[in-house]
Amino acid sequence: MNNEQQELFDEVYKNYWRQTISNTEDSASLEELDGMCLNTGEIKKVYRQYAPKEFINKCKTDPEFSEKWGLKIEERELSLEERRKLANYDSVFVSPMTVESWDRNNIPTKLITTTKITKIESYE
Numbered sequence: 001m002n003n004e005q006q007e008l009f010d011e012v013y014k015n016y017w018r019q020t021i022s023n024t025e026d027s028a029s030l031e032e033l034d035g036m037c038l039n040t041g042e043i044k045k046v047y048r049q050y051a052p053k054e055f056i057n058k059c060k061t062d063p064e065f066s067e068k069w070g071l072k073i074e075e076r077e078l079s080l081e082e083r084r085k086l087a088n089y090d091s092v093f094v095s096p097m098t099v100e101s102w103d104r105n106n107i108p109t110k111l112i113t114t115t116k117i118t119k120i121e122s123y124e
Helices: 003-020 052-061 063-069 080-088 099-104
Strands: 030-036 043-049 071-077 110-116
Touching: 003 043, 003 052, 003 063, 003 071, 003 110, 052 063, 052 071, 063 071, 080 099
Parallel strands: none
Antiparallel strands: 030 043, 071 110
16 A cells, blocks of 8 residues: 555544444444353353454455445456556666566556545435
């Protein structure tokens, strides 16, 4: 993630954290765990907030979750043509370029698109 994406993620994650810190009724936004009640010893559902990396993965894989929290993260592999174009802009490459040289020189392999979603509903 670049700085701009990180700032966007931080803003959305802080909002998620504040809204779920004391609200276990919204179990769809929390990780469900099995826990034991200390008083009775019975097994019951326990919830905890997603850690930042878990939150990112949940946004990538669950469209309903990502829409709810207003953060859409799409990741895709770059084609060889796209990687070639990126490599051409780097003056380090003087010899013939190969996929192996791109890998050695850290030419990106993925495109990550982060979008902040603003949902507006109205009734007439």
